Amino acid sequence: MEETISAWKGLQTIVRIQSTREIQGKKTQETRYYISDEDESKAAYFNALGRGHWGIENQLHWHLDVTFKEDQCRARAGYASQNLSVLRKLALQIASSQKDKLSVKRRLYKAALDSEYLKKMMGI
Structure with missing residues (x-):
C-alpha cells in the first residue's frame, strides 16, 4: 500500500464516501473513493465537494x-x-x-x- 500511495505526488487525503438511497422501498448502498492533494481533516468538506460535483x-x-x-x-x-x-x-x-x-x-x-x-x- 505504501508503494501505491507514494506513486501519487502531492497526495494528502484518501476519502471514502458511503451512501445509501431508497427508491420505492428498495435500498441500495454505494461506496466511492477519492484522492486529494488537500490536507483537510473535516469529512463535511469532502462531502460538500462530492455533492457539488454530482449536483x-x-x-x-x-x-x-x-x-x-x-x-x-x-x-x-x-x-x-x-x-x-x-x-x-x-x-x-x-x-x-x-x-x-x-x-x-x-x-x-x-x-x-x-x-x-x-x-x-x-x-x-
Missing part, C-alpha cells in the same frame, strides 16, 4: 436529456453520437451564459426563430 453533473445531464432530448437520439454510426454530444454541450454553455430572464429551452427556441438574437448569443 453539477446531474444538472448537465438533465438539460441534455430534457432540453436536447439526448436519450432519444439514435445516432450510432461512427463518431456521430460523440460529435452531437459536444455540440449539445457547446450550445448549452452558450445558451446558459445569456443574461436574460428566459429559460435555456426558450433561449434556444428564440435563437432558432430570430437570427439577431442568435447573433447576440454567438457574440457576432
Whole structure:
C-alpha cells in the first residue's frame, strides 16, 4: 500500500464516501473513493465537494436529456453520437451564459426563430 500511495505526488487525503438511497422501498448502498492533494481533516468538506460535483453533473445531464432530448437520439454510426454530444454541450454553455430572464429551452427556441438574437448569443 505504501508503494501505491507514494506513486501519487502531492497526495494528502484518501476519502471514502458511503451512501445509501431508497427508491420505492428498495435500498441500495454505494461506496466511492477519492484522492486529494488537500490536507483537510473535516469529512463535511469532502462531502460538500462530492455533492457539488454530482449536483453539477446531474444538472448537465438533465438539460441534455430534457432540453436536447439526448436519450432519444439514435445516432450510432461512427463518431456521430460523440460529435452531437459536444455540440449539445457547446450550445448549452452558450445558451446558459445569456443574461436574460428566459429559460435555456426558450433561449434556444428564440435563437432558432430570430437570427439577431442568435447573433447576440454567438457574440457576432
